[in-house]
Amino acid sequence: MNQQHFNAVFNRLTERRREVLLKLLANEKDEAIAKSLYIKPTTVRKHRQEICKAFGLTNEFTDQRHSKFPELIALFAKYKPELLNQNTSELPQTENLIEDKTISENPDFVGREDAIAHLDMLIGKFNAKAIGIYGKGGIGKTTLAYHYLETQKLEYLELQVGMQAEYITSVKSWVKDQLRHQFQEKPEQDFISTLEQLKCKLQDKPVGILIDNLETVLDENGKFKKEHIDYLELFIRVLNAPNIKSIILITSRERLNEAKLSFIEAYQLPELDEIAWRRFFSRFDINVNCLAMSAIHKSYGGNALCMKVLREPIQTKYNGDLEAYWQQNKEFLLKGNIKDLIASQFDRIQNNNVDVYNLLCRLGLYTYQKIPYIAIIGLLCLLWDVQEEKKRSIIDSLEQTHLLEFRKERIENISNSWQDSDSLHLDFPPSQGWMFNLESFHNEVKLLIFQPEGYSLHKFIWEEAKSRLYLSNQSIEYLLFSLKAQIDKMLIPYET
Template structure:
């Protein structure tokens, strides 16, 4: 192995271990150490001190030791990398032993077959076979066995209407698993996923594909956008491996996938499985049973559970009872039906729990805890709960691991069919919805948010739309220190499309004015974030109309203080929001009117907090209009409010307005106050992962350095801000950041007579014009065009 090959291998290993590419000095150290040169010689060649080379090399050897799993030093580098290269050249099937798992047997040939297909250059493999044959188990074990850097999973819904949109799937992969913000447009989001797939060994599992396929094996019309994802996964340039499982063949001519037909397990595998579970069976009898079920893996597990639970481990006794009707149970579906019928006869309580478990979706939350099962045992003494759950486990009618449960797709189909026909359908979903809502006290992560959202889907399933809306509006503390409705926390975490879909459906069905008003209020902010400002304004106008209508009715009911407070809160919040939207559009006079209305309605009332925010926003509009004296007075009022003890205790509620106040002081040329506010906003944003606020504050700091005639920090902060906002896809803020960057280049171009700076200024100002044009903000476009004039 030459130095170049060694360097490439080491760089790949270190990139995987640290997530960072090598710098120039690290590359030189690796190459020269490979050739046997001393640290002093390396320092001389690179032009630095020997001590510095030793420090960098020491860290390099530590990182490489972690990546290789053995101690690496300068003198052992060649041998360690040579050993690793030999391992990588071995056939994959010879590299790692199968994990010892008594429930995973007989799949060495299947693993070797997948290895061969991957070695031939295939990136996407469809593992095809009948239900219960073991497709999912094989795919999961394969991805675990091959030691991928990360595994991403998508469990496809059983029913086509319940399939998650591909946009949402990729968003969740990026945010939850890959620690990256998705874009607001799907093409941008896919591009970010592709970069991860090209630089890291990622394994992907798309399970149970057939509900998304039509009778010809093509993706159904409503899910055609999955093709865009599959094309990325099949690209020859990615390092990733994608395994899909399906009962049906995927027949998309434009898609490069390879199929592997998974056979049933051998008789030997069945023998190994039964022996591992302490069930001893005559070889002739085993041959007969195996033949009856075609070696189906799930059937094997169900039979084992039945023999163990009801026949005391006596396989002959089991078969004596069922051999007269083998044709009636040869398919897995029929076997499940037979097993469930028997459960109904032997254990009515466990049978009811089995049926009720069909109400859980096993999608965003793929496995449910034992407390979720207990929630469905509302008519059973809690002291018996563990016994009932054990009865299902013993018969293999539920999958179980580490205290969590789920149903095999074929088994769930039977459970949900029976539940729909029983009187428990509505109550089971109500109980499940109540469980999910109660299980999340605080929204701190994306999984907790998705867990809370499960309650919405249970209420939709039983057409309880008011309860579904109540789930979206249930307020909790979140990671930003705010007490917000679930829908608001979800969109702030980036789950834009699910929130729009859920709110839109709810608004079509509900009648409660409070719910309608608040959902329109939230929907307005979602549209604002995505750059659909005019739709956002219309949504808030509906909120205001409804709130004022009910406030007028409440004049005759002066004792109903709670409802009066609520509708006034909706009104002032919607007015404040419209003012912010118009501020982004550059409609400063209209924004002024909105903020003034908020102050008039909220000043000195229980809604004083909205008045304080409106003072901050009004100060900014007046500064933009050149009314500096008034802006100064308003800013001071806002400054005192935002730095008060109450505001400091709840920074999440005011962080957005802190950076807005920083913009005001920047326009007033009070850079010290502006800088203090921007830095305060950044500290909060970094602690709570509030990227949008951080980016806007960085853009504000850049403008301060521009005014201070310091080009280097100004340009650096602009670049950071634009990179963050481009990732978020926040069009309004990104357009403003482009504008500010253009102004910076323009100012320094004039000072330095730099043609390059002039070109950069024109580029960023045109970028701003393009985005403001998409947003339909003609005032902003006109403002920038005037700046561009010679």
């Protein structure tokens, strides 16, 4: 092979293969590649074999020990050494090398260029210090807000208001937590004084503030419900104070309509357009060049969550053939109902793998507002009836469905902010009489399960998980009993 031949083969590789190749050349492991590209490790190995084949390096044996990969590396060392051992996450060159911008695109964030420009404009031109991002459930408000604050390179405080009226984060304890853990300040006793303290801190230093799911504390007129009037105090006394240097983003399905809060600029977030959906699906080798693409996008109103939920069956069951998926499920898909779509995905998982299904439903046992992220160990604890060696692969399978969200730690010193929260946030009906005293759960349990980075479920998915849990044959008491037994088992090393 000469340089010319090498270049020709390299340029003919499909987008996905080049992507896998760059990661392989960067010495990344199959499992890590699979995870980052949302494919199976076996698919990565298949790509590797095909890439070797394209370069004329055929395997005489299917056995991996006889892989031709070392020879492929030798070829790259000779003809494209600059690609060896690169960190692919810092590879701006990727775009140039493969002359296709979509390749480096993050599938978790497509098509929000206009929204970002709009937020920039509100902040830059109108000097907005607080913006309410409004829109239907699952349209992408929270994702946009996170992304925006992250690209501003701001540390930010996060107030997860809560997914359900029964589980609302108390502003009083949130403010105290922020003072203690973000600003290392001892909070005063009374609420108003703590608000003053927080205001002073925010005048010192620019930070971002994300207030997520505000609709849960609003009434049907967009006003704060009486019992959540503390929220109004926070907004008026802190967020509207002169000289605070924060960028405040508020997400809500309903519009906030408080005369005293007219300083908050409103931004109605549109749905993702069809181009964004195409870009997303292309990333998963789904054929988007068909009429079905527009129809399905239209049917679900460009909803971001639907786009994500649709991906897995199209990719795996229909091998990326979107047209076939549409034709065979047209009647169902034309209804465009987000909850039905999620329920159908639950059914599919139940048929495919009952362990994965159980894990998904049992995740409904946790609540996700004050401590929104559950570390992997919290997932392992839910798999009490599964063999040890299978647990990881079950979690991996669930991750592949995209029903589980994974978030990384965003603020360095947030890691302790949940430690002194009052109790474990397990969800159970008090009427059933919970036989364990939750307060007696050791503090270490919180350390084990609730981490500043980890997994969570989107509200719609959590609701489906919870309702299936309650409908299942097993009592919630039994499930919590099993979970507690598992947690206790994990705690043994901490007690000795």
